[in-house]
Amino acid sequence: MSSPLQPSPTILLPHLPPKTLVGIDLITFTSTANFHGIRDLPKGWHFLYTGTTESLSLRCGAWFYVGDISTAGHGQNDSAIVVRDQNTGPEILIWKWNTDTESLSSLRENHDEDRQEAMRFKANLGGIWQTGGLFRYRSRVSPAMLSNQPGTTTESTQSAPQAEDDEETEESGRRDWQQLTDWISPSLLTRIIGNPEIDVNGHPRWDLTSAGTADRDADHIPGLDKPKEQPREDSETPENRAEEEKELGFLPIDLKQTWRVGAIGRERTDAAQDRSWALGDLILRNSTSVSGEITVDERTGEIQLLGELQFTFLMVITMMNFSCLQQWKRLLGLILTCRQAIIDRETFMSDVVRLLLCQLQRCDDVEGGLFEIDGDEGGKFLLDLLKKLRRSVDQVVEKGTQSKVKTELERLGAWVKEEYDWELAHEDILKRGTIQLEDGEEIEVEMEDNDEYEETGEYAPVIVDLDESSVVSDVVSDDGEMSDLDDMRY
Structure with a gap:
């Protein structure tokens, strides 16, 4: 002592x-x-x-x-x-x-x-x-x-x-806390808080309350929202700071548009299925230039995403902050649905999977459990994302090839299998079968999310017949710009 x-x-x-x-x-x-x-x-x-x-x-x-x-x-x-x-x-x-x-x-x-x-x-x-x-x-x-x-x-x-x-328990706890905070920086806290x-x-x-929220997650009621007031001279007192609700400055993530402006046809479809372009654009916009030159250090942008993943998760399990939970899910929804990034950003993607495993190991620290406070959906959103990531890894990583992302995902998959009985490998899951009821009647059942995997139902390809004249008039407008085919799927 x-x-x-x-x-x-x-x-x-x-x-x-x-x-x-x-x-x-x-x-x-x-x-x-x-x-x-x-x-x-x-x-x-x-x-x-x-x-x-x-x-x-x-x-x-x-x-x-x-x-x-x-x-x-x-x-x-x-x-x-x-x-x-x-x-x-x-x-x-x-x-x-x-x-x-x-x-x-x-x-x-x-x-x-x-x-x-x-x-x-x-x-x-x-x-x-x-x-x-x-x-x-x-x-x-x-x-x-x-x-x-x-x-x-x-x-x-x-x-x-x-x-x-x-003593061993204490050392293990300190290692966990370090792994949950090692990407958080003063610049990140200043940007968000x-x-x-x-x-x-x-x-x-850097202080905040459990009521702090990003503008996109706030409930805006027309006629009842208070207009933003100009800061007063005495606004720096602790009393006024506590009364002002923090608006959290999260990274802007729009999962409904993950393609570049002007993208059409196959490029747009591919970017909707593989969000690697959106991830790269977000990283690039939050990266710093090297010594004022044209060269950009994209690792700084990746660290911003890793730090925000850590910040939002910790604010959920300590403060039960709703807006942080939504941003944590948006970040995972963007990152875990990337395919090309598994190859192009191998270090970053493996860092994310490693961090996610550490977070899941502590998600029961929140009162009631992390997935339970997310309503009826529970952990289904995360299970679906992990299945997609596993499928993407199997598609882009050749057999026998060393991949840090695949290694970390196998560790994560083994843990969620033991803890939650989640099976990430889609081929190991029975998707369709017949069961017998108590009266002897047999019925055929099918997994609820099987349409996306087999490209059936609402995920089935759509064929559009266009004659030659309509193609020319629809594709090229008077000003030479492409139009009306933006929403076509190939």
């Missing part, structure tokens, strides 16, 4: 009312009267949120980073979760409870009163530590912690084997 004279990275939460729901990363607990904060924060991203009740209240939270924030968002970095920089002083963050907004707000950078208050809280840190008012950071709740609620003054006595098991607020010690934090 660290000495009170040399405290580890800590977040103080003074004046937090007892029985407040507190969440840090993937665990939640109810605060006690003796709870004053969390110590031993590991390096990396953290998300802390509160709610007045466990399920029915508005949740308010914020992202913050412990350590050198310039290293955030660069993918896997194993040292980020275990190594602590000894050359710099400990990071002490202070978020004070605001009774007006019933949320936590940081002490502000440009206010003398806040700076003096921060100094006073830091001076009392040793006493708070000795009285057991600081909860030691945990990535998962082990059985030993159940008898030791946050805010108590002693820790449970454990046997050596039990302590070793808890907005500019961060800076506290008295220069630490940025």
Whole structure:
């Protein structure tokens, strides 16, 4: 245990009312009267949120980073979760409870009163530590912690084997959290949430609530929607910031038009079936140029998509944010229906499948389960997407060829088969058959989604007969532009 004279990275939460729901990363607990904060924060991203009740209240939270924030968002970095920089002083963050907004707000950078208050809280840190008012950071709740609620003054006595098991569980939990956040960067949070607020010690934090939503997911009722007001001079106060609902700046994804402007005929049909062009266009528009030259680093655009996949998923399982759930599904609907990208963007596609497996392994952390909160559809949307991806991989990857996407998809397929009894290989599924009823009558049954696979029913090809004169008049207009054949399918 660290000495009170040399405290580890800590977040103080003074004046937090007892029985407040507190969440840090993937665990939640109810605060006690003796709870004053969390110590031993590991390096990396953290998300802390509160709610007045466990399920029915508005949740308010914020992202913050412990350590050198310039290293955030660069993918896997194993040292980020275990190594602590000894050359710099400990990071002490202070978020004070605001009774007006019933949320936590940081002490502000440009206010003398806040700076003096921060100094006073830091001076009392040793006493708070000795009285057991600081909860030691945990990535998962082990059985030993159940008898030791946050805010108590002693820790449970454990046997050596039990302590070793808890340590392995903790390391596993920290690796999971790292894999769920390693593509999130300050620029991504600023794009989605907005500019961060800076506290008295220069630490940025990006705050949002469970009511935050993208404009496309908001319910707009004509005549009842409030017009957007111009920002007032006092709009930077915590009270006004809490009252303003965040509009989330997600990447624009339109799954109804996945072809370039002006595309017709086969090009348009192929782009509707294989969304690789739409994915590439989205990546290109969010990529950065190299040293101001014409060359574009498309990996930066891919990282934006990976980071948004991580952000939206975590905001669902922690804040139960509806708009984030819809964007997570849109991102998967775009990426997992790409065919050519399996070859052209092999690293990116394998990163997505690997991340999706890690997310599915933690999707039950949300209250009620991730798929259950999505209404009657449940996990069917994801099962259909994974079947399509498996079929695409089998079509574009030659047998005997090494493919990172295929390797990661096989790992994912084995896990969902064991956990959900999902079968991704379409040829292994009985699509049509005969069953016998109790009275001896035999009826033929068929899978509900078999039409798309066999190109029957509404997916059957359509043949259109056009005479020569109609083809010429319909295809070429007076201004020389193609028209009227945009919707033809070949």
